[in-house]
Amino acid sequence: MAKNHRRKQQAKVIRIFRKLHRTTGALLFFFFLFISITGLLLGWKKNSSGLILAxxxxxxxxxxxxxxxxxxxxxxxxxxxxxxxxxxxxxxxxxxxxxxxxxxxxxxxxxxxxxxxxxxxxxxxxxxxxRRSDFIEQVHDGSILDRYLGTSNGQIKLFYTSVMGLSLLLFSVTGFWLWYGPKRMKRISKNS
Missing domain, CATH: 3.10.450 (Nuclear Transport Factor 2; Chain: A,)
Structure with missing residues (x-):
């Protein structure tokens, strides 16, 4: 009975993590898209033959x-x-x-x-x-919004990078558990 209860608890945790993972991904999809594309461009800026970085x-x-x-x-x-x-x-x-x-x-x-x-x-x-790389960098870190909205101390950038960093951390933890949790449950079930 205790094993069955533990298995149900583990399944519940996996369902919660799956929902968190899916919801966060859906809400922040476009932001992750911007970050990934601009990050890729910034990584290639020195090898862009002057297109991104003069x-x-x-x-x-x-x-x-x-x-x-x-x-x-x-x-x-x-x-x-x-x-x-x-x-x-x-x-x-x-x-x-x-x-x-x-x-x-x-x-x-x-x-x-x-x-x-x-x-x-x-x-x-x-x-x-x-200076295209400067523009891309400001889109990447969200400071472009501070620039165009005229905020004084980079408040939008701070909020944006905090939300995106915490979201990426959440994605890493929930993604790992979505991969590892079922494997762990199968192993425990097999050993029982």
Missing amino acids: KTEKGTSTELSEWLPLDTLKLTALKIFRDSISSETSLEIDRIDVRPDKGVLKFKFKDNFHGIQLDGATGALLKIEN
Whole structure:
């Protein structure tokens, strides 16, 4: 009688896990689809022949002492942005990626997905890039919603990544139990 009760309890747990697994999967299907596609694209970005992540160009000198001052290079990048990309878009710089080994600086702007690569020694324009990988990354982690809805501290990203991370954890646990539970029940039944 005790074995039969235990078997019923195990079957009940498996049914609950199956329902949790199925319901969570149905509710979050599109989010998992976005995460998987964008994750795949991000994994391939360096091997996309410049389609997702622009190739970093080479400057004329890797010797930092030969480079122009940073503020001069910044002003050059801002002028190029105004003249070649947009005179109406914000010129706020999000970050400057300094690549001494390639002799180049990459300027990434805050409110758009453009970048400018300059030669560190001459200030010459090496490339204007569309930063597709930044867009894909923001879709992947949900911060694109913070950007377009104007939330201040990444609240949507935090909520989104928490829900998706906990859901993936739930999927892992319930998925494992849906695979292992019946095997365990068969083994116990066989040994009885």
